[in-house]
Amino acid sequence: MTEDEALIQIADILQVPPDEISRSTARDAVPSWDSLGTLLLIAWVDTNFGVVLTVDEAHALQTIGDILRFLRERKLLD
Amino acid sequence: MAIVGSIAPRIRGIVTCVPPTIVDNLAPDQPGGPEANERFVAATGIRRRHVVAGDESLLDLCAAAASTLLASLGWAPGTIDALVLISETSSGRMVPHSCLLQSRLGLPNSCAAFDVGLACSGYPYALWIASSLIRAPGIRRVLLVHGDTTSRLVDPDDPSTSLLFGDAGSATALEWDPAAGDRTWHFSLHTDGSGAPHLCVAPAGGPRTDAAGAGVERLRMNGTAIFSFALTRLPPLIEETLKAAAVDRSEVDYFVLHQSNQLVLREIARKCGIPGDRMPTTLADFGNTSGTSIPLTVTMGGLARTRKRPLKILLAGYGAGYSWGSALVDLEPDAVLEHLTLQHVSTPP
Numbered sequence: 001m002t003e004d005e006a007l008i009q010i011a012d013i014l015q016v017p018p019d020e021i022s023r024s025t026a027r028d029a030v031p032s033w034d035s036l037g038t039l040l041l042i043a044w045v046d047t048n049f050g051v052v053l054t055v056d057e058a059h060a061l062q063t064i065g066d067i068l069r070f071l072r073e074r075k076l077l078d
Numbered sequence: 079m080a081i082v083g084s085i086a087p088r089i090r091g092i093v094t095c096v097p098p099t100i101v102d103n104l105a106p107d108q109p110g111g112p113e114a115n116e117r118f119v120a121a122t123g124i125r126r127r128h129v130v131a132g133d134e135s136l137l138d139l140c141a142a143a144a145s146t147l148l149a150s151l152g153w154a155p156g157t158i159d160a161l162v163l164i165s166e167t168s169s170g171r172m173v174p175h176s177c178l179l180q181s182r183l184g185l186p187n188s189c190a191a192f193d194v195g196l197a198c199s200g201y202p203y204a205l206w207i208a209s210s211l212i213r214a215p216g217i218r219r220v221l222l223v224h225g226d227t228t229s230r231l232v233d234p235d236d237p238s239t240s241l242l243f244g245d246a247g248s249a250t251a252l253e254w255d256p257a258a259g260d261r262t263w264h265f266s267l268h269t270d271g272s273g274a275p276h277l278c279v280a281p282a283g284g285p286r287t288d289a290a291g292a293g294v295e296r297l298r299m300n301g302t303a304i305f306s307f308a309l310t311r312l313p314p315l316i317e318e319t320l321k322a323a324a325v326d327r328s329e330v331d332y333f334v335l336h337q338s339n340q341l342v343l344r345e346i347a348r349k350c351g352i353p354g355d356r357m358p359t360t361l362a363d364f365g366n367t368s369g370t371s372i373p374l375t376v377t378m379g380g381l382a383r384t385r386k387r388p389l390k391i392l393l394a395g396y397g398a399g400y401s402w403g404s405a406l407v408d409l410e411p412d413a414v415l416e417h418l419t420l421q422h423v424s425t426p427p
Contacts, residue, residue, distance in 0.1 A: 035302065036117065036121055036122075036301075039302065042302070042306065043309075043344075046345060046349075053306060054306055055303040
């Protein structure tokens with residue numbers, strides 16, 4: 001999965017149009033990125049990349065870019 | 079790590095009981111708001127919950143389940159050798175709920191009775207305790223009673239917990255089986271107390287550790303931590319249980335997991351390669367009923383039974399503690415499975 005493809009899927013999980021979020025979009029700016037949204041993101045990462053985020057890793061994700069960076073640093077993206 | 083095999087007793091029956099009051103998570107008076115609650119229901123699978131109201135209590139639910147079970151089996155109260163009550167929400171104020179229930183059911187003074195304070199992992203642990211007791215001379219019939227009224231612990235203004243939890247009680251009858259031979263049940267039981275702060279009843283700020291704790295005590299749940307814990311711990315739990323029993327997953331008729339929420343169940347099923355039709359769920363109508371969700375899913379999960387052979391069922395519970403455990407057991411074709419709604423609240427002793 002490329003970074004752009006991941007971005008589209010993240011937007012889908014958070015139920016926002018892809019063109020309304022970017023790497024700099026903060027968690028606070030996405031109402032659906034609440035506790036339930038975090039669980040959905042954890043499930044998405046596990047399903048697609050086989051990695052279960054720890055609670056600290058999940059809480060450290062404060063922007064969309066943080067999610068992509070997490071995946072990139074673990075060489076989970078194409 | 080405790081992975082144990084135990085000579086199998088026989089499950090003679092399971093009865094579950096829920097209170098009559100039903101809460102619809104999509105009702106306009108529920109906290110969270112319509113849009114957020116639609117999203118909650120879609121993700122968790124929890125549409126309705128049964129909750130206690132008025133004077134209804136944990137003891138009422140458990141007593142109704144237990145007395146119905148004894149009647150269905152034709153077991154005289156005097157034949158019960160031990161009563162084990164599992165609950166995270168019993169509040170007997172020094173008196174164990176098992177003692178109150180012993181009196182209410184008319185069980186003999188010769189009946190051993192004690193409480194086990196486990197939460198969502200309680201049912202596998204309870205089956206392990208019961209199977210261990212039944213190996214002892216003089217113990218032939220054990221009544222396991224498992225129930226919780228978690229709805230009374232949640233913050234009614236917090237949709238992340240108040241929409242999640244329902245209430246239920248259950249009773250499971252186990253009996254020494256002289257025909258068991260070397261037939262065994264297998265259990266895998268685990269603990270990690272470092273997870274305690276993530277799911278507990280406490281004032282804001284953490285678990286209460288001494289009598290000086292102040293503030294309103296409510297159920298506090300770090301959903302992210304619990305989710306991560308479940309996804310990390312459950313797949314190896316299931317695998318090690320099957321391995322210890324030398325049973326292939328294809329030989330297991332049903333994987334009955336604690337009904338925490340649909341997200342967890344789907345992820346565990348996917349990670350363990352368990353087909354959806356072999357992982358029954360009761361979330362839609364009952365929500366998360368703590369550890370009682372396991373027997374509730376056995377009675378109400380639509381298990382297809384056959385007269386020809388026992389069902390092989392892997393039960394797995396996980397939650398507060400952290401505590402998690404599994405039990406690989408047989409459910410005989412003649413085992414009584416019943417479910418009832420609490421109709422009449424009798425006067426406690």
